[in-house]
Amino acid sequence: MNETINPLLLEYLDLKYFKDRAEWVRKHREELDERLLSDMAMANDIVIEENPIFDKCEQLLKCLDMQAKYETDRFR
Numbered sequence: 001m002n003e004t005i006n007p008l009l010l011e012y013l014d015l016k017y018f019k020d021r022a023e024w025v026r027k028h029r030e031e032l033d034e035r036l037l038s039d040m041a042m043a044n045d046i047v048i049e050e051n052p053i054f055d056k057c058e059q060l061l062k063c064l065d066m067q068a069k070y071e072t073d074r075f076r
Contacts, residue, residue: 018067021040037056
């Protein structure tokens with residue numbers, strides 16, 4: 001098994017704040033695939049339902065926007 005980590009996932013994970021992650025997803029929306037969306041959701045403890053890729057992306061963005069709304073620096 002010689003899989004490498006998607007560089008886009010690493011770039012996403014390097015972002016500290018949820019608002020930055022949501023902005024990043026909007027910017028890279030056309031480059032995202034099923035696996036990458038699932039990995040990004042899992043990294044944020046978000047469960048996204050089995051839907052077309054556009055709907056999955058919208059679900060992820062909705063959750064990231066909600067998390068960003070209540071984001072604080074106290075636990076980071």
